[in-house]
Amino acid sequence: MQESEDSYVRVAVLIMLWLALFASICATLIHWLGPVHRTMDLIIPPTASMMFGGLIVALMRRPWWLQAIVQVALVVAALALIAPAWFYTLHAVSTPGMRLIDVLPPVPSLFVMLLVMVMIFIPGRRAFVLALLCWLLIALPVLVYLALHPREMWMPRGIDLLMAYGPVSIMVVVLLPVQRGLAGTIRRMASERARMEVMLHRDPLTGIHNRRLGERVLRDLFNGAHAAGLIMLDMDGFKAINDTHGHPVGDRVLQAVAGRCKALLREDECISRWGGEEFLVIVPGIDAAGLHMVAERLQMAIARLPVAPVLRVTASFGATMIDGADNFDTVLQRVDRALYAAKEQGGNCVVLVTAGLAAAGVLAPG
Numbered sequence: 001m002q003e004s005e006d007s008y009v010r011v012a013v014l015i016m017l018w019l020a021l022f023a024s025i026c027a028t029l030i031h032w033l034g035p036v037h038r039t040m041d042l043i044i045p046p047t048a049s050m051m052f053g054g055l056i057v058a059l060m061r062r063p064w065w066l067q068a069i070v071q072v073a074l075v076v077a078a079l080a081l082i083a084p085a086w087f088y089t090l091h092a093v094s095t096p097g098m099r100l101i102d103v104l105p106p107v108p109s110l111f112v113m114l115l116v117m118v119m120i121f122i123p124g125r126r127a128f129v130l131a132l133l134c135w136l137l138i139a140l141p142v143l144v145y146l147a148l149h150p151r152e153m154w155m156p157r158g159i160d161l162l163m164a165y166g167p168v169s170i171m172v173v174v175l176l177p178v179q180r181g182l183a184g185t186i187r188r189m190a191s192e193r194a195r196m197e198v199m200l201h202r203d204p205l206t207g208i209h210n211r212r213l214g215e216r217v218l219r220d221l222f223n224g225a226h227a228a229g230l231i232m233l234d235m236d237g238f239k240a241i242n243d244t245h246g247h248p249v250g251d252r253v254l255q256a257v258a259g260r261c262k263a264l265l266r267e268d269e270c271i272s273r274w275g276g277e278e279f280l281v282i283v284p285g286i287d288a289a290g291l292h293m294v295a296e297r298l299q300m301a302i303a304r305l306p307v308a309p310v311l312r313v314t315a316s317f318g319a320t321m322i323d324g325a326d327n328f329d330t331v332l333q334r335v336d337r338a339l340y341a342a343k344e345q346g347g348n349c350v351v352l353v354t355a356g357l358a359a360a361g362v363l364a365p366g
């Protein structure tokens with residue numbers, strides 16, 4: 001979960017860096033190809049392009065530097081906006097006849113983008129502090145200048161600057177945390193839902209899948225064309241274990257049996273607690289001989305299981321392959337019959353029944 005979240009953030013940062021590189025290359029072209037050449041405008045955009053390009057390479061080569069790269073990118077972007085804000089404001093103040101609205105490059109939209117990035121990538125309250133710092137260093141000098149030069153302020157460019165550095169900035173700083181809160185709530189709900197889903201399909205005593213999930217896996221098998229087999233196992237003389245040693249010991253036996261069987265099965269093989277002391281094993285991609293061997297392995301492992309003070313624990317096994325003509329009910333009836341036959345033969349054995357209902361193999365008690 002954490003891994004996938006990290007890679008998601010990495011991709012988001014990479015996209016942000018590519019967009020920043022694109023924006024700074026555009027700014028470079030605009031200033032270099034435009035009719036008026038001012039030194040600062042000719043230097044800052046290409047420098048920023050190189051910095052963002054370098055950060056992209058660094059992130060691709062050293063993904064674990066993610067946090068540091070984000071911070072450097074934000075500092076680069078902030079410096080690229082602080083420098084013209086102060087330089088041109090002071091220049092306009094100190095040069096008679098020069099108007100700030102004529103010389104300030106079109107950076108307000110980039111300032112809004114910087115605020116968005118700060119609010120997205122900087123966690124918690126630090127985002128507000130940094131956003132305020134950016135506003136003080138980038139927007140405030142321009143706003144103070146405009147307040148002192150009302151004729152410029154009420155020109156279309158002046159109003160544009162007022163809007164970007166005023167209400168639009170406030171909207172970004174307020175709306176993004178709200179969005180972040182919503183995203184957090186959705187994430188929490190999703191993980192709660194995943195937890196409930198696990199609980200819904202887990203047997204509380206043994207920790208393995210419950211019947212609900214076993215049934216779902218079995219139904220899904222009928223949608224696929226692959227060969228699969230079923231093994232139903234039932235503890236022998238379990239009532240006597242409970243009666244002799246008590247229910248808690250019986251519970252421990254069930255837990256030990258479930259744990260041992262699960263450990264012996266592969267990832268794609270599913271064991272579920274079907275009833276009190278009955279378990280269903282679903283084995284995909286297997287033939288009848290292989291299924292018999294799996295059941296045999298489980299039978300022997302259970303017979304060797306030490307669960308003090310019970311001297312010997314055994315189980316009976318019915319097994320069958322899913323036939324092309326089978327449905328959910330017919331295959332369960334057949335595996336049940338196989339289990340019944342194993343019990344009839346004295347227990348602690350495996351009976352494999354084919355679709356023709358003939359007992360195809362019996363493993364004698366070990």
Ligand SMILES: Nc1nc2c(ncn2[C@@H]2O[C@H](COP(=O)(O)OP(=O)(O)OP(=O)(O)O)[C@@H](O)[C@H]2O)c(=O)[nH]1
Nearest residue numbers: 234235236237238239240242247248250251276277
């Ligand atoms: N300790 C414990 N016992 C359980 C649990 N669920 C069912 N049982 C007991 O399992 C016993 C099953 O008894 P039976 O159906 O007669 O089975 P058995 O004694 O194994 O007899 P055979 O299957 O014929 O060998 C009952 O006594 C149930 O109370 C459980 O979760 N914990």
